[in-house]
Amino acid sequence: MHTPADMTLWQGRVDAEEGPLARRWHDRLQALRHDAPAGIALLGFACDAGVQRNQGRTGAAEGPRTIRKALANLAWHHEGHIYDAGDVTCEGDALEAAQSELGRQVAHLLGEGHLPLVLGGGHEIAYGSFLGLAHHAERQADKPTIGIINLDAHFDLRGGRQGSSGTPFRQIAEACAANGAPFNYLVFGISEPANTEALFHRARELNVTWRGDEDCIREHLEELLDTLTFFADEVDWLYLTVCLDVLPAATAPGVSAPAARGVELMVVEALIDAAKATGKLMLADIAELNPVFDKDGITAKVAARLVWRLAR
Template sequence: MSLREPPVWNGPSDDPNDEQFGDVVEPTTLDEADAFDAVLIGEPYDGAVIGRRGAREGPGALREALAGIKTHRFGAGPVKSIGDLGDVEVSDGDVGAVQESARETTREIHTSDTLPIFLGGDNSLTYPNAAPLFTGSLGIVNFDAHLDCREVRGEPTSGTPYRQLHEAGLDAYACVGARHFETSTAYADYVDYQGGEIVTSEAVGEDVESAAERALDAMAEVDTVYVSVDLDVLDATAAPGVSAPTPGGLTTRELFRMLRIVAADDRVAGFEVVECAPSLDSGNLTAAAGARAIAHFLSAYDGDRS
């Protein structure tokens, strides 16, 4: 599997003082990725979605929304040093074969001295996005309405990545924003058996910082942390353009605050935003939320790490 040529970025504002992500993101290659604190990688694929499809258009929508966002965060200053590697070439077919092919590319990306930010695409590619990090102990903080630890029956789906990762040796797992009445008892019991931490959306609403700390506490014994945002973690009013929008989710402000807390952890080695489906969206709300999730994460991530 290979990478398509990255797009050219431009900020849409005609005010020279309005520095936007479109002004600072630079197309790059794997050979030059080390020059950036972080690099974007698109994954235009939704062949494993259980529910409504449309996430294959997510990378383009996230890039377009991000290009128009200003780079400045109060108290932190501007975000800089971001590259774009383009989109992974993903073909339809057997999902397991797609995952293995994607893993060949993500393994190369993870060898670069930069933070990969994967733009989904559906949740099934979380498995190949995180699996190359099994060079030491690995934990995952998953912002998601669902646990996505279904058994693989026939072939993987967008509901199986964390079962696959646990079976591959995942050392720690925390799901933040899980909704009551969205997960079967068998899967909640599975996560409990694996020693995972489930932080409900209700718990987030009660204390955002405590919820983030619970997730990081679950990562206490691991060397490396991967962070995933499935945009269905947000309330359906904030992110209608996902495969399975439901009420009772996080607010964008809650998500952004927790992402800044988690991104500051010096073990973070990868980040993704998945399940953005523009054709299912309303007023580009979901793409706007996903793009700002990336901006908030980058604003707290320190690329100068040993």
């Protein structure tokens, strides 16, 4: 189900004495209208049914609301238009219906010329986001190839009859195969202790490219950026998805599976900047914020900072 934007969330400090340059996100953001000029559209995915199915810590359904509240008071240094496109909500365990609706909403936003930034929610968000981008691609005269860049401690290639937060990229691979499309998937931040050998085997079978968390360090940043750029050169469109559990637990405690090591925020931000710099970014999302387990709102602030960066 899709619900309209709750504009009461967009409140914050007003520095009237500082003049018109002292703007914050709550000053600039508007509810999305059907006739709105092209801009950046925030779309929530209020769901953690996938996390529950994956035997994780639930609470991510409150992620979109919490990210918006953390964003509201951030300083505005951006150009263009920014909108709130409301939320896709998941009723009970109706994950597949929620993912289908998310796909419809993403495709609609893309069709209207917006850049969707989807706020999660568990990483089951990825399958719904991809459905929308793939549907938009089908509408093009020359069907573009899509590349997926995932910043994540996990491959999320699990098997099983039911989809979950652990299966989205396996489901995407199956959808690509069914449509005769290539599955182009690059992951930064893979934790070897957090992924079984079965998952590494599946990643090799699917020709996934990955870099482990031990390699995703600032000393190797040039090589990481080269990997991303080479990957982007081989596709037409990019979909960037950021699972907050790629970050160290001290930076992102409010996730389903906090990372013992993780990838430092500076490296994550550099990879986000590089994806944007390709000029091919069509869609991005932030997954796995779980406010129930957050400490002092740290993870929400990090998530908001990443959205802020994506929107620049």
